[in-house]
């Protein structure tokens with residue numbers, strides 16, 4: 337029986353374990369998803385009335401017939417992960433997941449922009465550089481970058497967004513699409529969460545889209561958005577629906593009955609942009 341550091345593993349255990357290492361291919365799923373969202377596959381299936389063959393998709397998406405085998409691979413990868421459903425008739429249908437990618441003009445909108453953000457090259461590339469960043473300094477190379485994101489882009493997320501207006505619009509559109517979706521669910525589906533609250537602060541609220549949705553739905557709740565001064569200066573609308581406060585959440589959070597933290601994930605920030 338093979339042995340490692342005194343632990344014995346059976347051959348069947350090792351065979352099963354080798355399957356775990358196929359996680360190295362995990363990016364195929366996310367890149368297939370990126371491809372389908374960029375092509376607008378969910379919208380194409382929606383336009384065809386809810387189901388489409390590969391030939392239908394080629395026509396809807398104006399793709400060359402020679403691309404059919406690759407499109408089949410993309411759709412099968414996504415059907416295997418539940419993004420689309422593949423019928424025995426060879427037709428692909430929407431699942432709950434891909435229904436969220438359809439832009440049917442409703443107020444909830446599509447989650448396509450938010451989905452594309454997570455797989456956008458400026459955010460994927462630092463992940464490819466994680467090992468190099470961890471090694472930086474130890475091997476004599478530059479060790480001043482505080483994150484892999486900074487090593488890749490020469491600045492943190494906010495620096496990069498500040499100097500790239502196209503990326504900044506893409507980033508803001510993505511977060512706005514996420515906010516539309518989440519707040520629609522939160523306000524229509526869980527309105528009781530807001531009962532008894534007289535004030536709410538949206539910490540790291542950027543444009544305040546989430547706080548504005550709460551303020552519009554519950555006029556009795558006084559909503560405040562806290563974000564960094566450069567963000568508040570650039571984005572704060574002056575219509576009075578919510579208050580905007582410029583500051584650092586690590587130093588001060590305006591007092592309120594409830595705190596809303598949306599897409600403020602330390603783990604992601606640690607990996608991408610922050611110390």
Ligand SMILES: C[S@@+](CC[C@H](N)C(=O)[O-])C[C@H]1O[C@@H](n2cnc3c(N)ncnc32)[C@H](O)[C@@H]1O
Nearest residue numbers: 511540541542563564567583584585586598599
């Ligand atoms: C990923 S965005 C999320 C924005 C918004 N909550 C949303 O979901 O659309 C994170 C926000 O946190 C803000 N932020 C980062 N560090 C902060 C700090 N120390 N104090 C206040 N805001 C901060 C950023 O400026 C940015 O607007």
